[in-house]
Amino acid sequence: MIYHIPVLLQESIDGLQIHDGGIYVDVTFGGGGHSREILRRLPANGHLYSFDQDEDAARNILSTEADGSERRFVDDERFTFVRSNFRYLHNWMHYYGVEHIDGLLADLGVSSHHLDDEQRGFSFRFDAPLDMRMNQRAHETAADIVNGYAEEQLADIFFLYGEMKNSRRLAAALVKARQQKPIVTTQDFVTIMEPLVKRGREKKEMARLFQALRIEVNHETDALKEMLTAATALLAPGGRLSVITYHSLEDRIVKNMMKTGNVEGKVIQDFYGRIDSPYKLVNNRVITPEETEQERNPRSRSAKLRIAEKKEPHERE
Structure with a gap:
């Protein structure tokens, strides 16, 4: 490869x-x-x-x-x-x-390798741990963010880094879902977000959401x-x-x-x-x-x- x-x-x-x-x-x-x-x-x-x-x-x-x-x-x-x-x-x-x-x-940005690696969690094409760390020696993962950040912080991430206009609804959905069970995989995240993205633009908007998380994880x-x-x-x-x-x-x-x-x-x-x-x-x-x-x-x-x-x-x- x-x-x-x-x-x-x-x-x-x-x-x-x-x-x-x-x-x-x-x-x-x-x-x-x-x-x-x-x-x-x-x-x-x-x-x-x-x-x-x-x-x-x-x-x-x-x-x-x-x-x-x-x-x-x-x-x-x-x-x-x-x-x-x-x-x-x-x-x-x-x-x-x-x-x-x-x-x-x-x-800049994410490499082909990161997107194609099924275990790193950079892509919604694979069901993998919600990780996204470019430096695997770092402590905080994408899962830590979606499970630990306050609703307002999550909304800011999706708005600033993903340019999502419905960032507050997306953040609220995550907070509600994690009260039932932790969000630990990319598929967990996609399942929660998918009903809130525009029809016909699912791939583009999901890519923006993953981009927003990746930017935050890696500062x-x-x-x-x-x-x-x-x-x-x-x-x-x-x-x-x-x-x-x-x-x-x-x-x-x-x-x-x-x-x-x-x-x-x-x-x-x-x-x-x-x-x-x-x-x-x-x-x-x-x-x-x-x-x-x-x-x-x-x-x-x-x-x-x-x-x-x-x-x-x-x-x-």
Whole structure:
């Protein structure tokens, strides 16, 4: 089974403008597709740091040979794997003595592997434990949330992260159901939610509900904001930020950072009324996959690629 099919592979790596002696970061290693392409283009004196918090992804840096022995994903001095959430980007770069980076790639959202793994609880296609932890060393699962959060908290999650207009009804149904018995599997959750989603839109709305829970379980919005803030501080002048998003919430955060220099999108103007942002946009319009890629990889249909470049000091004067 293919672990994960990288989305917008050539476009996102092209956006980094990899150059001699550069230091690059792939904060979403997954199956290693983007990292492999970065290394293919990286000169001998460059370096790549790849992050992933998932134990399954960590296994991808090893492969089993025909004789049963294991070798590294890349036996390459230019490559360092960091098993950690990308929200700790600043801490790890400091640990490795890296003061500046020349490019950062992020392929956000959930991987093909997570959706296809019948035991992880990321998809409503399978009856599995209601888990959804990307880092399986974390304590809180999706089941803990639906059984333990207050009704108002659940409503907020479905409204903010799933954009569900009937979030209060959904939350009330969960609270009522859990009083009868705990909600422990994906099928338990689907059975409760299904009567409340719009007819003809069941798959789309169920996907939004699962998305909302997943974001809360993994604290994805907070992690993204912290990573982007750290990346902005770490990027050298001329360095590139190449980010692939899949839903409006994360895309809004990325767009805010690239346009204004902060995740809230607060516009700060200089004396002449110009927006004082550390970035200049490389692509004013988002890059989306061509039809051939969308047909080959359905996950790519909602993908948007944004690329920005850190301004030189004189460009901010």
